[in-house]
Amino acid sequence: MPTLQDVAREAGVSKMTVSNVLNGRRDRVSPATIARVMEVVTRLGYVPNASARSLSARRSNIVALAFPSRDAGGVTPMTNPHDSLFLSEVEAQVTQAGLYLMAHSVNSVESTAHSLRSWNVDGAIFLGTRADEVAALHTAYDAPMVFVDNHGTSPHISNVGIEDRLGGQLAGRRLIEAGHRRIGFVGPRFDEPGVVRERHAGFVQALTEAGLSLRPEHVVHCDAGFDHAVAAARRVLAAPQRPTAVFATADIIAAGLLKGFVRAGCPVPDQMSIIGFDDLEVARHVSPEITTLHQDIPGKARAAVEVLLTQLAHWPAARSERRVLGVSLVERESVAPPPAS
Amino acid sequence: MPTLQDVAREAGVSKMTVSNVLNGRRDRVSPATIARVMEVVTRLGYVPNASARSLSARRSNIVALAFPSRDAGGVTPMTNPHDSLFLSEVEAQVTQAGLYLMAHSVNSVESTAHSLRSWNVDGAIFLGTRADEVAALHTAYDAPMVFVDNHGTSPHISNVGIEDRLGGQLAGRRLIEAGHRRIGFVGPRFDEPGVVRERHAGFVQALTEAGLSLRPEHVVHCDAGFDHAVAAARRVLAAPQRPTAVFATADIIAAGLLKGFVRAGCPVPDQMSIIGFDDLEVARHVSPEITTLHQDIPGKARAAVEVLLTQLAHWPAARSERRVLGVSLVERESVAPPPAS
Structure with a gap:
């Protein structure tokens, strides 16, 4: 069973340095030394007693x-x-x-x-x-x-x-640029501050910039689930002077709307345009593939x-x-x- | 700060029982008592020192x-x-x-x-x-x-x-029952024992039962990713005497094949039938929705x-x-x- 001493010798550093690395006090150690110590720890199969370490170092890692x-x-x-x-x-x-x-x-x-x-x-x-x-x-x-x-x-x-707000704004601008004037919003409720409220605010800002407004009857609330969104599509289509495009605050909502629209005989994008948000895989699984706002999740x-x-x-x-x-x-x-x- | 004693009194059990519950020696305690002790622990906000407990009980929980x-x-x-x-x-x-x-x-x-x-x-x-x-x-x-x-x-x-093997068998039988005689297989390589090999074995068994066989040129290997499967669709279509149906060992493969077939001008299911495996959400996101083998993942x-x-x-x-x-x-x-x- 290798000891702390063995690791220190093999890595060419002091026992204190090994201890600092293993106990999370890494701000005192260079990245190269951390890498070397961890390499030796793995290679020798050194097993620090983590529970004991947690008590002594007050760090659980x-x-x-x-x-x-x-x-x-x-x-x-x-x-x-x-x-x-x-x-x-x-x-x-x-x-x-x-x-x-x-x-x-x-x-x-x-x-x-x-x-x-x-x-x-x-x-x-x-x-x-x-x-x-x-x-x-x-x-x-x-x-x-x-x-x-x-x-x-x-x-x-x-x-x-x-940049949630910017995302909403870019979505709104893109739909306006395509010629849409009646644009709906589909997303969860947003009474609290949060990403949906920001995306909505950016979207409304884009409409305002273009002299348009978001009509209350074109706002459809829908939780971020596929089936919720399939059902929400009917509410979008039933609105007075129904919109010709919608901004959905999540790709899973956009995908559900797509299915709901097509089922109701309203082809996408010929009769209805959609922009989603997140750039998740689902946006590419469906046909037509969904135009969306990319965010870098990793x-x-x-x-x-x-x-x-x-x-x-x-x-x-x-x-x-x-x-x-x-x-x-x-x-x-x-x-x-x-x-x- | 509540103590072990407080928890024991409130739950109406001995300190030893509380200790047994918290240290994972639960086979000595009835489920009802475990539930009561845990309820009291949560309600009083009792914080066992988990690191110390881990050392003494030799359990980390x-x-x-x-x-x-x-x-x-x-x-x-x-x-x-x-x-x-x-x-x-x-x-x-x-x-x-x-x-x-x-x-x-x-x-x-x-x-x-x-x-x-x-x-x-x-x-x-x-x-x-x-x-x-x-x-x-x-x-x-x-x-x-x-x-x-x-x-x-x-x-x-x-x-x-x-029951991976049964799943493959049910997929094969269903396609045969629909009238197919040239049926392909699309999935990852399976040199090792594993779910893909089992699903393949069951599928081949269904073909054999019906007096059919799986032609080597109708086996297309493809990793379980959407883009891999989109590309694999062309290989299925390029096979001599191409199949009229395929069994895909995963829904994500089935969804990618669907897109690949439709892009290549081969509509599903009119010109090509597909059965997937897993019953994941993606099987319902796409159109047409994918017939698949359900497994209970939760x-x-x-x-x-x-x-x-x-x-x-x-x-x-x-x-x-x-x-x-x-x-x-x-x-x-x-x-x-x-x-x-």
């Missing part, structure tokens, strides 16, 4: 990814491709940093704070929290936390997100882990950090000029 | 879900909807049992055994291992392990799977956690256990009689 449990729309957590792609990349990055990932679905702020404290995780990344939950979590739990896609306004929290995951590792290295003196990733329009097949009326 | 890292097909791990749905249900069940879930992508048997030992996880569920890796893992790591969809033949391992996840918990309760005296869940054909829109030639 576990970070948690907290995601929402079954939501209002009845969608099973993590089966949303956005979330599973995000998890996948977080896991890869966390493993590469020599840490462990705990996956934890979140019912409530209280039970989450309880779990995180109980397991002494070093820090946590939160997916899908509401803006108002962030403050409650900060009160209940004192450790590095990074939120994702949270549009709360507190300057004290770390957040990684994307990039967002990498940024979240980076921010968390920076926080860990400087905790408790860490400063909060906000990162915003860009979005871009991906042209596919679901946008055409409005039908001649 | 962590179970790992190990899944393959980036595979040969270049598919990002966990973005496969089968895996993410499985993870989601495992997480829910593990949390309900008062345990924690570590998510861990697997590069190699050695690094996996190393990680599991290092973190002293109580046990692990393995998704997507090759049959030959199982023996190596058993040698390298001595703790409860449950494999999923592994078709290795060792009687000493616990496995949860589905049920498989629940069974895997149950088997693991039974192993944990009786370790090291636990006996291995195998469970096989059924499959059923789901009729949709991608099967029709062969075109009149």
Whole structure:
């Protein structure tokens, strides 16, 4: 059984350095040395006693990814491709940093704070929290936390997100540029600050710039599930002076609308144009393929882990950090000029 | 700060019982008592020191879900909807049992055994291992392990799977019943024992029962990714005496074939019938919707956690256990009689 001493000798560093690397005190060690030590640890099969280490170093080397449990729309957590792609990349990055990932679905702020404290995780990344939950979590739990896609306004929290508002604006502009004047909006309710509210705001801004307005009867609320969206298509078509195009706040909604429109005898894009959001695989599975706003989900995951590792290295003196990733329009097949009326 | 004593009094049990419940010695405690103790623990916000508990009880209360890292097909791990749905249900069940879930992508048997030992996880569920890796893992790591969809033949391992062979057989029979005589097979290579080999074997069996055979030129290999399958459609169509129907070993392949066939001017199901496997959401997203073999993925996840918990309760005296869940054909829109030639 190799010892700490063996690892130190083989890597040509002090035992203290090996200990610093293994116990997460990595800000004192160069990246090259970290890599060398980890290589030796793996090659020799050195097994630090993690539980003992956790007690002594007050570090568990576990970070948690907290995601929402079954939501209002009845969608099973993590089966949303956005979330599973995000998890996948977080896991890869966390493993590469020599840490462990705990996956934890979140019912409530209280039970989450309880779990995180109980397991002494070093820090946590939160997916899908509401803006108002962030403050409650900060009160209940004192450790590095990074939120994702949270549009709360507190300057004290770390957040990684994307340009949701710009995305909505680009969608609106593209449909206007194609000649549409009656454009609908389909997405979940957005009473709270969040990505849907931002995407809606950007979309309305594009209409306003063009001297248009979003008519209340052209707003159809629909949870982010395929079947919800198939059903929502009928409500779009039943609206007075029905729209000739819609902006859907998620690709899964766009895909469901597409099926609903075609079933109702309204071909896409000849009679109805659609723009989605996220650039998930589903946008390319369907025919016609869906024009959408691309966001870099693995990039967002990498940024979240980076921010968390920076926080860990400087905790408790860490400063909060906000990162915003860009979005871009991906042209596919679901946008055409409005039908001649 | 509530103490163990407080929890015991509130739940009306001894401190030893609370300790047994919290330290995973649950085979000595009735389910009703476990539920009551856990309710009180949550309500009072009792925080056992998990790291200390892990040392004393030799239990970490962590179970790992190990899944393959980036595979040969270049598919990002966990973005496969089968895996993410499985993870989601495992997480829910593990949390309900008062345990924690570590998510861990697997590069190699050695690094996996190393990680599991290092973190002293109580046990692990393995998704997507090759049959030959199982023996190596058993040698390298001595703790409860449950494999999923592994078709290795060792009687000493616990496995949860589905009736893959029957699924292939039902697919073959359905296409024959619709009148097809030239039926192709599209799926990943299957040199090793595994689900693809089983599905293929059942499919061939159905053909043989009907006095048909699977021609080598009607077998097209294709990794389980959408774009791979779009490209594979051309190879199916280019085969001599091309088939009038295909069985695809996964819905994502079926969806890609559908797009590839339609692009090449071969409408589905008028000129080509398709049956998929898994009954994932993608089978319903596309048009026509794909006829497929349903498997109960959340049920498989629940069974895997149950088997693991039974192993944990009786370790090291636990006996291995195998469970096989059924499959059923789901009729949709991608099967029709062969075109009149």
